[in-house]
Amino acid sequence: LFTFPSISKSNDLFCEAGIEATSSSKILIKGGTVVNAYHLEVADVYIEDGIIVAVKPNIEVDDDVEVLDATGKYVMPGGIDPHTHLGLKAFGTEAVDDFVSGQAAALAGGTTMHIDFVKPINGSLTAGLEAYEKKAKKSCMDYGFHMVITKWDEVISEEMEIVVKEKGINSFKFFMAYKEYQMINDEILLEGFKRCKSLGALAMVHAENGDAVFEGQKRMIELGITGPEGHALSRPPLLEGEATSRAIRLAKFVNTPLYVVHVMSIDAMEEIAEARKSGQRVIGEPIVSGLVLDDSGLWSSDFVTAAKYVISPPLRASGHNKALQAALATGFLQLVGTDHCAFNSTQKALGIDDFRKIPNGVNGIEERMHLVWDTMVESGQISVTDYVRLTSTECARIFNIYPRKGAILVGSDADIIILNPNSSFEITAKSHHSRSDTNVYEGWRGKGKVEVTIAGGRVVWENDELKVVPGSGKYIEMPPFSYLFDGIDKEDEKYLSSLQAPVNRFKLST
Numbered sequence: 383l384f385t386f387p388s389i390s391k392s393n394d395l396f397c398e399a400g401i402e403a404t405s406s407s408k409i410l411i412k413g414g415t416v417v418n419a420y421h422l423e424v425a426d427v428y429i430e431d432g433i434i435v436a437v438k439p440n441i442e443v444d445d446d447v448e449v450l451d452a453t454g455k456y457v458m459p460g461g462i463d464p465h466t467h468l469g470l471k472a473f474g475t476e477a478v479d480d481f482v483s484g485q486a487a488a489l490a491g492g493t494t495m496h497i498d499f500v501k502p503i504n505g506s507l508t509a510g511l512e513a514y515e516k517k518a519k520k521s522c523m524d525y526g527f528h529m530v531i532t533k534w535d536e537v538i539s540e541e542m543e544i545v546v547k548e549k550g551i552n553s554f555k556f557f558m559a560y561k562e563y564q565m566i567n568d569e570i571l572l573e574g575f576k577r578c579k580s581l582g583a584l585a586m587v588h589a590e591n592g593d594a595v596f597e598g599q600k601r602m603i604e605l606g607i608t609g610p611e612g613h614a615l616s617r618p619p620l621l622e623g624e625a626t627s628r629a630i631r632l633a634k635f636v637n638t639p640l641y642v643v644h645v646m647s648i649d650a651m652e653e654i655a656e657a658r659k660s661g662q663r664v665i666g667e668p669i670v671s672g673l674v675l676d677d678s679g680l681w682s683s684d685f686v687t688a689a690k691y692v693i694s695p696p697l698r699a700s701g702h703n704k705a706l707q708a709a710l711a712t713g714f715l716q717l718v719g720t721d722h723c724a725f726n727s728t729q730k731a732l733g734i735d736d737f738r739k740i741p742n743g744v745n746g747i748e749e750r751m752h753l754v755w756d757t758m759v760e761s762g763q764i765s766v767t768d769y770v771r772l773t774s775t776e777c778a779r780i781f782n783i784y785p786r787k788g789a790i791l792v793g794s795d796a797d798i799i800i801l802n803p804n805s806s807f808e809i810t811a812k813s814h815h816s817r818s819d820t821n822v823y824e825g826w827r828g829k830g831k832v833e834v835t836i837a838g839g840r841v842v843w844e845n846d847e848l849k850v851v852p853g854s855g856k857y858i859e860m861p862p863f864s865y866l867f868d869g870i871d872k873e874d875e876k877y878l879s880s881l882q883a884p885v886n887r888f889k890l891s892t
């Protein structure tokens with residue numbers, strides 16, 4: 383059975399803020415519309431010790447059970463954010479949201495699990511993982527890890543096997559950009575894809591042509607364009623489309639599934655759509671900033687305002703966002719992440735004279751669930767069941783933890799939100815839970831509010847108040863060979879038998 387560690391009264395953010403944790407481990411959610419990815423019904427949900435024990439109408443319970451009335455509201459799986467960078471060390475600084483403040487923000491916004499990218503130390507995966515295990519110790523919600531590959535040799539290849547078979551990691555990210563830090567070339571990409579395939583791990587790419595970006599940056603500086611707009615001008619959609627196309631074709635050559643992170647442009651999206659139409663196993667992940675914002679903020683005359691929008695790949699001209707929304711609604715893109723990587727205005731000012739030095743990244747972990755609801759469901763582009771699929775279920779399936787996560791089913795983890803479609807939300811840095819002093823969605827008002835978040839069977843967000851327990855979050859091991867690998871062996875056999883004719887072409891039959 384799942385037991386809750388006691389609350390530490392010393393030096394944690396939330397005790398200091400005077401926030402108490404609730405003790406009930408039995409909860410009944412009454413009368414709501416329970417939504418799963420392909421089905422919804424009015425039912426009660428009964429939770430005991432962190433697990434969903436019953437989902438059916440009219441559940442009767444004893445007095446020791448905490449009852450939450452969800453009449454007229456949606457009861458949905460907590461959000462899973464497939465893409466975060468809590469406490470990332472980059473650009474000579476460290477992202478302000480760590481596993482404490484970033485997770486607090488997540489829970490306040492209805493996200494109950496996130497998958498963060500482990501950055502290797504001097505290329506070493508196991509050293510990097512150890513550092514991230516430390517960072518994540520105080521977690522107040524469940525989390526998993528992807529692993530970044532920054533160089534290639536036999537040791538790294540061996541380490542990949544260790545992290546997959548012993549450490550619960552089933553995905554590896556390859557950076558095709560950031561030439562001066564971690565860019566890998568096509569040879570490493572191919573080696574990495576082959577290794578991923580043999581381990582049943584998902585290959586992920588940051589798809590921008592890093593050599594061309596480097597050239598584009600020089601071009602802007604030579605032209606005297608040093609402000610944040612130079613960031614976007616130096617790495618146009620063209621370069622994202624090229625790298626996406628290249629990664630897709632190399633993944634096809636190896637015949638392994640591919641996950642393209644932070645799809646920001648029509649150019650990249652169309653490459654993914656084409657590949658999927660031809661039957662290739664490609665997943666496209668737009669992020670909430672790319673879905674709802676455009677590049678106009680980068681042209682602000684105020685540096686602090688302009689710099690907060692710097693992220694890679696960059697926000698694009700208006701039109702790309704609408705196209706990404708349409709692709710999400712029609713199934714060409716599969717799930718929504720955030721790429722949450724928050725730097726405050728002092729950190730962004732590292733690039734006051736040179737956009738290349740502005741730490742890359744925007745917030746979103748707290749805002750994703752609300753913005754996807756407002757932009758996609760409220761607008762009529764997707765159904766409520768689609769919403770659950772795009773914000774939770776599909777992520778759980780891709781990373782092979784469904785139906786433990788991503789579903790309201792008997793036996794699933796009790797990670798649940800109650801969303802009131804008639805209530806409204808407003809986003810502002812004054813009230814958000816991120817440690818950043820800015821918010822790229824500042825002033826956004828919309829409909830549909832997450833009123834309750836339950837994580838690991840506890841009410842952690844209610845009445846606009848957080849009640850989290852640092853240390854209660856669990857590391858979620860993600861096994862290899864997700865559904866994306868089903869049938870690959872048959873495809874490979876077919877390919878190999880097609881080679882038999884050419885192999886024997888000039889041999890005399892005896």
Ligand code: URP
Pocket residue numbers: 467588644692693694695721723742743744
């Ligand atoms: O600008 C970004 N996206 N920062 C985080 C690192 C990455 O490339 O995902």
Ligand code: ZN
Pocket residue numbers: 389390391394396397398401850851852
């Ligand atoms: Zn506390």
Ligand code: ZN
Pocket residue numbers: 588643644694695
């Ligand atoms: Zn990236």
Ligand code: ZN
Pocket residue numbers: 465466467721
């Ligand atoms: Zn990222």
